[in-house]
Amino acid sequence: MVTLVRHFAQPSMVLRDAFLDAQRDYASGDGAPDADGLTLADLTQGTLASYIDGTANGLFPRPGVRIGRPGAELWWVGPATEDGNGPEVVGRLSVRHDLVPALHNRGGHLWFSIRPSRRRQGLGTELLRAALPVAAGHGLDVVTLICAATNTAACRTIEAVDGELDRTDELGRRWYKLPTRP
Numbered sequence: 204m205v206t207l208v209r210h211f212a213q214p215s216m217v218l219r220d221a222f223l224d225a226q227r228d229y230a231s232g233d234g235a236p237d238a239d240g241l242t243l244a245d246l247t248q249g250t251l252a253s254y255i256d257g258t259a260n261g262l263f264p265r266p267g268v269r270i271g272r273p274g275a276e277l278w279w280v281g282p283a284t285e286d287g288n289g290p291e292v293v294g295r296l297s298v299r300h301d302l303v304p305a306l307h308n309r310g311g312h313l314w315f316s317i318r319p320s321r322r323r324q325g326l327g328t329e330l331l332r333a334a335l336p337v338a339a340g341h342g343l344d345v346v347t348l349i350c351a352a353t354n355t356a357a358c359r360t361i362e363a364v365d366g367e368l369d370r371t372d373e374l375g376r377r378w379y380k381l382p383t384r385p
């Protein structure tokens with residue numbers, strides 16, 4: 204029997220259609236794709252292959268991400284089903300090696316998201332738990348996760364994986380610490 208589980212996958216043009224489907228979902232639910240500021244038009248009019256290649260190989264410059272370190276950008280992928288649906292890009296993980304100030308409003312060491320139509324099904328908790336060994340593999344023993352206190356979904360997801368509240372800063376952001384190894 205084949206066990207069908209969600210898993211992290213490197214960004215790849217093989218998953219192009221599933222990725223674009225997810226980005227349409229983000230655009231309609233959140234107002235924009237979850238793709239480093241790229242619009243749907245950017246993604247569908249020529250930038251997609253270089254964006255995917257750059258993020259997969261760690262060559263796309265991004266705050267806090269050490270250049271040339273592949274595997275810092277991953278898609279959370281659900282399997283194809285027998286009725287012909289999928290595979291589905293359910294969410295996204297970005298690992299950032301250095302906690303530069305630009306990341307204080309953008310999650311901290313990890314950015315994680317679940318596509319809007321699939322939220323509140325336990326998938327964010329599942330993704331974040333699975334992200335910890337990935338972060339450990341990038342040399343991070345403890346990650347700092349930062350979210351606005353008003354982002355209840357993010358705060359509760361971090362707490363669901365035993366993130367420990369370290370402090371709340373003057374801008375109302377919660378700083379959590381989370382060990383990446385048991």
Ligand SMILES: CC(C)(COP(=O)(O)OP(=O)(O)OC[C@H]1O[C@@H](n2cnc3c(N)ncnc32)[C@H](O)[C@@H]1OP(=O)(O)O)[C@@H](O)C(=O)NCCC(=O)NCCS
Nearest residue numbers: 310315316317322323324325326327328356357359360363
């Ligand atoms: C944060 C996010 C990933 C959560 O994903 P999710 O799949 O909905 O999370 P889960 O279903 O695993 O829920 C985790 C917890 O958050 C709670 N939760 C989720 N959405 C919520 C909401 N809108 N309001 C209140 N609580 C919420 C759940 O009830 C659950 O709490 P519990 O463990 O006490 O029962 C998702 O909302 C998202 O992608 N947000 C936009 C990106 C973002 O803010 N990322 C955080 C970066 S720090």
